[in-house]
Amino acid sequence: MTFAPATRAAGLARLDEFAPLAGRRYAADRNHDRGPHEQPAVSQLSPYLRHRLVTEEEVVRHVLATHSLQAADKFVQEVYWRTYWKGWLEQRPSVFTRYEHGALAARESLGEEGEALLAAAVEGRAGIEGFDDWARELVDTGYLHNHARMWFASIWIFTLRLPWQLGAEFFLRHLLDGDPASNTLSWRWVAGLQTRGKTYLATADNIARYTEGRFRPRGLATVAPALEEDEPVPTPAPLAPAAAAPLGRLGLLLHDDDLAPETLPGVERIAAVAAPARGRERTAQGTAAMVADFQRDALADGLDRASSIHAAPAESLDDLTAPAIAAWAARHELDAIVMPLAPVGAARTALDRAAAELAPEGLPLVPLHREWDARAWPHATRGFFPFRERIPQLLRAQGIGAHGS
Numbered sequence: 001m002t003f004a005p006a007t008r009a010a011g012l013a014r015l016d017e018f019a020p021l022a023g024r025r026y027a028a029d030r031n032h033d034r035g036p037h038e039q040p041a042v043s044q045l046s047p048y049l050r051h052r053l054v055t056e057e058e059v060v061r062h063v064l065a066t067h068s069l070q071a072a073d074k075f076v077q078e079v080y081w082r083t084y085w086k087g088w089l090e091q092r093p094s095v096f097t098r099y100e101h102g103a104l105a106a107r108e109s110l111g112e113e114g115e116a117l118l119a120a121a122v123e124g125r126a127g128i129e130g131f132d133d134w135a136r137e138l139v140d141t142g143y144l145h146n147h148a149r150m151w152f153a154s155i156w157i158f159t160l161r162l163p164w165q166l167g168a169e170f171f172l173r174h175l176l177d178g179d180p181a182s183n184t185l186s187w188r189w190v191a192g193l194q195t196r197g198k199t200y201l202a203t204a205d206n207i208a209r210y211t212e213g214r215f216r217p218r219g220l221a222t223v224a225p226a227l228e229e230d231e232p233v234p235t236p237a238p239l240a241p242a243a244a245a246p247l248g249r250l251g252l253l254l255h256d257d258d259l260a261p262e263t264l265p266g267v268e269r270i271a272a273v274a275a276p277a278r279g280r281e282r283t284a285q286g287t288a289a290m291v292a293d294f295q296r297d298a299l300a301d302g303l304d305r306a307s308s309i310h311a312a313p314a315e316s317l318d319d320l321t322a323p324a325i326a327a328w329a330a331r332h333e334l335d336a337i338v339m340p341l342a343p344v345g346a347a348r349t350a351l352d353r354a355a356a357e358l359a360p361e362g363l364p365l366v367p368l369h370r371e372w373d374a375r376a377w378p379h380a381t382r383g384f385f386p387f388r389e390r391i392p393q394l395l396r397a398q399g400i401g402a403h404g405s
Contacts, residue, residue, distance in 0.1 A: 003044070004297075006051075006053070006298040007298070008048075008259070008260065008302070011049075011053045012058075014043070015048075015054060015058070015059055018045065019066050022043065022075040023066075023068075023075075024071055026042070026072070027073070028041075029041030030042055030075075031210050032210050033145035033148045033210060033211050035214060045059060047176035049082065050176070050177040051257065051258075051294075052260045052340070053259050053260060053301070053302070055263055057372045057398065058260075060395070063075060064401040076391065076395075077388060080388070082179070082182055083372065083380075084376070084380045085185045086373070086380075087378070087380030088236075088380040090181075090239060091236035091380065092237070093344045096184055098231065099165055099184045102165040104284060117162060118166060121162060121170075122139075123135065124136040128159065128217050129215050130148075130151065130207055130216075133215065138170075138171070138174050142174060142288070142294070149186070150190060151206075152167075153186070153187055153190040153200070154199075154200050155217075155220060157224075158220075158221035158223070158224045158225075159220050164191045164193075164227065165187075167187060168187040169283045171183050173282055173283045174290075176291055178282060179345075180344055192224070193229055196226065199224040199225070199226050200224065201222075201224035202220060203220065204218065239377055239378060242369040243366050243369075245336075246336040248269075248335030249333060250335065250336055250337065252270045252272075252273045252274075252306055252312075252337075252338055254274070254299065255276065255280075255320065255347040255351065256279040256280065256295045256347060258340030258342070259298055261306040261310075261340075262309060263370075264370070265368060267368070270306075271332055272312050272314075272328070274303070274314065274315045274325075275299045276299060276317050277316040277317065278295060279296065279298075280345075282346060313332070315328055321354060322354040329363055337365050338366045338368055339365060339366070339367055341369050375398065376390075376394055
């Protein structure tokens with residue numbers, strides 16, 4: 001299984017190939033993990049969606065031009081799960097900060113025995129059938145089937161009793177589609193922290209059924225008591241309002257969370273485009289080389305397309321820092337900079353810091369909101385099921401779904 005090249009063209013080609021299969025066939029087969037060398041029943045679009053080489057709106061619009069919403073309901077819901085997680089975390093960003101701090105604290109308190117168990121787990125030497133295979137598959141391919149992610153997280157937490165934050169960190173470091181919201185909140189859900197008291201217990205029978213007999217691990221935990229945390233889940237905070245593009249000579253700054261300038265609103269009068277030469281480090285332990293290569297190539301592809309679209313000079317920046325951005329703006333005599341809104345994560349942290357430092361110099365960094373996010377995120381205040389009920393309404397509001405529901 002490979003995801004090269006990391007380009008919009010490759011993502012769109014994968015979408016074209018998968019769209020005819022996104023209806024009832026997907027619903028019937030999506031939970032089956034047949035292994036990395038078999039034709040999967042899932043789309044494998046997630047690395048492209050993670051970096052928005054292809055957007056959620058494009059994917060759902062394409063699928064619903066082929067299938068009715070009733071037929072493609074399961075697939076559309078999976079796309080909206082990604083949107084839901086992002087909207088939920090946007091309104092509670094401290095949950096991600098809490099995870100990062102928790103990972104550092106957990107690593108410091110492991111002790112010699114814990115460090116040995118952690119090393120065995122991430123190297124595929126824990127002695128658990130399936131689990132060890134998935135650990136190696138993740139490192140080798142940068143991908144795991146979603147069902148395997150749930151089994152892996154459950155075994156990590158309830159059988160091996162390792163800190164969930166270190167498992168989430170392992171995933172975020174190695175997954176090509178590693179997303180701060182989806183990854184963090186999914187691990188919290190398995191652990192019983194996201195929906196208080198509701199955990200996910202991996203069983204040998206379920207694993208055997210959905211791996212079609214490839215694995216039937218022994219010795220798994222038979223109970224999954226919910227973990228607890230000292231701080232309650234915060235109440236949702238208001239989302240920042242969308243801002244219009246400012247007047248004057250504008251620069252477009254891309255980042256590895258959104259690399260589809262073709263569909264970005266409010267980007268007229270672009271005099272120059274830029275993007276960092278490499279993606280931000282995902283974790284305190286760094287980023288896997290395969291992920292870093294994908295980020296680098298995706299950024300280069302996005303930058304090249306943006307330059308072509310706007311007939312503007314392109315420049316790779318050393319980093320998303322205020323000095324690097326200010327120097328680029330000065331070279332092109334920019335009055336302001338627009339950029340796709342970065343959700344909670346490494347790029348957002350860097351851009352918020354740069355914006356605060358550049359504001360006194362009169363150089364605004366203005367995030368542009370996509371309609372898909374602006375319509376959906378405010379409804380991610382409770383669980384997914386109330387959010388799910390709004391999906392038909394959200395689709396109608398954007399004119400998506402030629403076949404109706």
